[in-house]
Amino acid sequence: MFDSLSLVLCEIExxxxxxxxxxxxxxxxxxxxxxLLRILHNLSAAxxxxxxxxxxxxxxxxxxxxxxLPLPKIxxxxxxxxxxxxxxxxxxxxxxxxxxxxxxxxxxxxxSFSKLGQVGKPIWWYSLHRIVNTLMLxxxxxxxxxxxxxxxxxxxxxxINHSWYYLHLSAWVxxxxxxxxxxxxxxxxxxxxxxxxxxxxxxxxxxxxxxxRAKIRSLFNRER
Amino acid sequence: MKSKNIILVIAETLVIGGILFAFISPLFSPSExxxxxxxxxxxxx
Numbered sequence: 459m460f461d462s463l464s465l466v467l468c469e470i471e472x473x474x475x476x477x478x479x480x481x482x483x484x485x486x487x488x489x490x491x492x493x494l495l496r497i498l499h500n501l502s503a504a505x506x507x508x509x510x511x512x513x514x515x516x517x518x519x520x521x522x523x524x525x526x527l528p529l530p531k532i533x534x535x536x537x538x539x540x541x542x543x544x545x546x547x548x549x550x551x552x553x554x555x556x557x558x559x560x561x562x563x564x565x566x567x568x569x570s571f572s573k574l575g576q577v578g579k580p581i582w583w584y585s586l587h588r589i590v591n592t593l594m595l596x597x598x599x600x601x602x603x604x605x606x607x608x609x610x611x612x613x614x615x616x617x618i619n620h621s622w623y624y625l626h627l628s629a630w631v632x633x634x635x636x637x638x639x640x641x642x643x644x645x646x647x648x649x650x651x652x653x654x655x656x657x658x659x660x661x662x663x664x665x666x667x668x669x670x671r672a673k674i675r676s677l678f679n680r681e682r
Numbered sequence: 683m684k685s686k687n688i689i690l691v692i693a694e695t696l697v698i699g700g701i702l703f704a705f706i707s708p709l710f711s712p713s714e715x716x717x718x719x720x721x722x723x724x725x726x727x
Binding site for chain 2: 571607
């Protein structure tokens with residue numbers, strides 16, 4: 459009886475140790491992204507990509523002056539695009555606040571532009587990556603500002619020469635270019651492990667959601 | 683003391699300002715005013 463109990467205890471101890479080792483290995487060998495960043499980034503990215511796709515469908519349905527693909531018409535595609543846009547507007551402030559406060563090191567640094575002189579070196583890629591990350595936030599803001607000035611009735615009525623429409627189209631082009639460079643930079647800087655680190659479910663104890671409230675409080679206290 | 687990253691401060695101001703503008707700007711557009719006006723008229727009648 460005692461033997462089997464001590465065996466079970468030994469096994470538990472062994473499992474505990476291997477779990478700790480696994481955690482340490484995970485932290486050392488793979489890039490780690492904070493849980494809150496993963497949630498906000500992935501939600502925003504998913505909604506933004508859906509908004510980008512639906513905006514192209516809107517353009518293809520009602521405009522198509524530069525490019526027109528033989529795609530099927532979707533009923534109320536403008537409404538669908540507007541819904542994604544509005545959802546993004548509601549999510550984006552949280553991502554922006556996170557990025558400019560806790561995620562500062564992933565954005566442009568004071569010396570980022572001077573580091574761009576060192577072409578081809580790792581610091582050049584990192585600096586470019588940070589600049590593009592910052593540009594992504596600005597491009598998303600530009601898309602939201604211009605999108606909010608659009609009226610749903612314009613395009614179905616054939617009114618495709620409004621200034622805000624052209625500005626919103628420019629936002630689409632800028633956002634798509636920034637997204638492409640952002641993805642290329644991720645592949646270049648961190649490769650597959652960096653991409654996978656954004657989709658992991660595990661988190662370290664100091665990253666627990668139970669501590670988020672305290673972190674937000676400390677941010678406001680620091681700014682006071 | 684750590685020097686403040688001016689570029690990041692400018693970017694943050696633009697982004698937060700832009701978000702606020704995106705939230706409130708449709709409230710001041712002429713069509714919104716027309717909608718509000720027609721709503722007021724229908725309520726009065």
